[in-house]
Amino acid sequence: MTDTTEGTRLRADAQRNLERIVAAAHEVFAEHGPDVPMEEIARAAGVGVGTLYRRFPDRESLIRAVGINAFQRVLDNTRTIIRDNSDPWRALTAMALSTADLQVALQLSMLSPRARVIITRDPETGKIRDELMDILDSLVDAAQRNGSMRTDVSSRDVAVLLSLVRRGLHGLPEDLMRSAPPRFLTIMLDGLRAGADTPLPGRPVTQADLDFLRRSDQATG
Amino acid sequence: MTDTTEGTRLRADAQRNLERIVAAAHEVFAEHGPDVPMEEIARAAGVGVGTLYRRFPDRESLIRAVGINAFQRVLDNTRTIIRDNSDPWRALTAMALSTADLQVALQLSMLSPRARVIITRDPETGKIRDELMDILDSLVDAAQRNGSMRTDVSSRDVAVLLSLVRRGLHGLPEDLMRSAPPRFLTIMLDGLRAGADTPLPGRPVTQADLDFLRRSDQATG
């Protein structure tokens, strides 16, 4: 999926482990965010920490690898969804309710300030993210123009709202933690539909807000 | 406000500091949750850690003190709101959009598994929480019966949703962090109103879900 852009070819078992690591990190990041101990990721991947560090010298490179992967998959998936749904609102809904990849992408690009800095700075990931944002823009715009979506929200509002609701609660019964996100997402989407729109306070979220990096974080570069 | 149920009377300065500490913890908990370093709380209160520990021998007792305070104030405030708004939906809205105390109450009782265990176990806080839940129940029930609220959600769904949306994002521009919660809350409330209700997947959240404590947490008692 992601062939690390290195010149040398990996030994078969090493390649296998590399993929396992990325897959494991993907899952663990989705649930607990990008700040989980490296050892936990290694355990989930069924390898030792040493192996993990051999492939990814630091957490940042792992986050980049997982991030680019997740974003690319979300992008592909979104394009498919759009191809299959001519109605922008339906497409938006389907996208919002789609699964793990989106969860990871949101975790990394919105929920964790730390990862956000890394993702935002990485040109390759940034490019994919921008494409995705453009698509989201046009979906929201189309939905608003055909009257299926309230017009007082920005596409960034939607992204933030998605992140908030998707994040979920921890320490609750297993079955709930699985069934809750689509349930609450659906309620939230109803709130975004055109209809009985209560005037919104505050201002829409902008791209500049999402690109905003606190000074303290910028120091780490 | 909260006179600590101790027999001995505190020295004037000590009493002042005690109140400062609770107030500071209240604020810090609201923004960063109940797991912030004790020293940060002390700093916010303008006292040394020693003073903090003198009043609250451990974090748990501080959480209880802040929790009971916040819950009581939310309860009082809610009763006032109900007195002033005969329409249940308006009351619900006003309550959801109310300020800092609710934020803390949600942080402690829903967002932090750790604090949830403490709050849930404490009989005194538990009692207030239950009263509050009863009120929420009747509000939701009334709103659903008079047709202003969708009928496929439980009052616990509402509580969870509130928590999720209120939590907000970190590391974004100051003004946004302040204006975002009411904005998103409003969208969410629109999603809860009766009208174009999309069928909800999953199951409603129950009180049992909220009382659920993971085994690992129960060990700490």
Place this chain on the structure above:
DNA sequence: AAACATCTGGACGACTTCCTTCCGCTTAAT
């Protein structure tokens, strides 16, 4: 105003958690 008890701040040692390296052993590749 003196004597006393209470309170205060914050330095400090204990502890925990997580990071990262390192190296003897294993395993794929040729």
Place this chain on the structure above:
DNA sequence: ATTAAGCGGAAGGAAGTCGTCCAGATGTTT
């Protein structure tokens, strides 16, 4: 069979947090 790459996980180290302790400050009482 040989060799180089890869592996696991123990162990050293850095960072952060906890909670105690005590010399000095401050309020209280007589």
